[in-house]
Amino acid sequence: MQVRQILTVAGKEFRDRIRNRWVLAVAMVFAVFSLVIAYFGSAQQGVVGFRSIEITIASLVSLVIYLIPLIALLLGFDAIVGERERGSLDLLLSMPITRLELLLGKYLGLSAALTASMLGGFGVVMALLFPHIDSRGLYHFVGFMLSSVLLGLAFLSVAVLLSVVARDRTRASGLAIAAWFFFVLVFDLLMLGVLVGTGGKYAGDAFTWLLLLNPADVFRILNVFSLEDVRTLYGLASIVPPALGDPAAMGGVMVAWIVFPLVLAKWRFKP
Template sequence: MTGPLFTIAGKELRERLRNRWVLAVALVFTIFSLLISYFGAAQQGVVGPRSLELTVSSLVSLVIYLVPMIALLLGFDAIVGERERGSLELLLAHPLTAFELLAGKFLGLATALTLSTLGGFALVGVLLFRQFGSEALWHYGGFVLSSTGLGLSFLSLALLLSVLTRERTRASGLAIVLWFFFVLVFDLALLGTLVATSGSEAGARVGDAAAWLLLANPADVFRILNLFSLEQAGGLFGLGALLPPAFASPLWMGLALLGWIVAPLALALWRFKPS
């Protein structure tokens, strides 16, 4: 069973390596992360990484905007593109199940995305090690790992879109809508609801529900996972002291991010119909 799966995964990875996709994305990450690390505090007259917290917080904003977009663009046509080209039926004519095809594509694309993410942030890790010592690598390593997890969650969502749609143009449009919703609209709508209900009797209940609704957005899970305290998270989301104590646990937030990787992929596997 694993033979065809790894064959498909290897094919997807080789294609990304052949067209230099991995190298291009790694260079984008490297350039932007270096610029942010060196010039993120330039308005205060400071150049270079002066604080691990400030550097990671600045890189979090970069990742939230850039990584989901790259992951969605990488995976939105994985299945629908094969269907439009007429190669999907040809692939499944081989001794290959639908599960092996979809799981193999995810594994290959996930490997390409992971390599580009790790390669893109490696140089900043070296600079932080020289500046702050080996202890900084623990937190920075967690940041890079969670950045990869965020990318994989949106890659799962992209594959789900690719399975559910019949046209490549529609899949690309829905991928853009998905990026806008999770990266821009979700938090604005949540903050607007909190402001609209503040001061009312239902305000506390709305705030408590809104705190848990943050788990419905993988970008927010990633953001909380990389903040240094619940006070920072509460100030960022306008929730004050309403964030549950579980949000301070990297384990629970890591499991929430893992759920965003597994759930869309499982749904895609369930709904995948080759015909």
């Protein structure tokens, strides 16, 4: 495996996203939505303006769980299958580059674009809120930004896997939307249905460990346990054992969600 080949492919993918202003557009989306939530998130309670970094992060968690997975899946669903449909995949693989190098190059380039857009958007919000938060609040907001990046990279990894498995772009896009619905909407409803349907019989640690099968829930746990005020806003905190409240452990789970789909994608990757 040659790093130069990987970086060449990654650079092309990143430049393509810069050229079509994808990074700027997504950064603006993150910045606008985050600012609206930060200053008007408490309007329903008759309060307008920034209240606290804890309340802001709690509101942004909900935004990130819905928005970032969707953007990541739409960004990466045609990474490989798109090349196959255009007839350029065989040409690429006929050059001195391996499938692993091509796969990693595609993923790293898309990851750089997604990370730049998220950090840019949230960075604008952090700069505007900087006069209102102390060092502790700044630490937690930076942690929130980093966990958001990990969430995006995890779903981008899933998107690349779907792009390898799908036979055409239409099926790949359908699988991407289905994955978003499952992880963001359906998974928690299924867990709640099992919990209610069994009368709480399986509401122990075994049940809560199943939350690790969903990167969106891992992200939620990371941020729920980061701040005391945020814990009280989510009923999830009442059923998650303290063992899952370790940020390092949850960060490791997120990294596993990034690596494992890529390993499967390499295994299934065929020209």
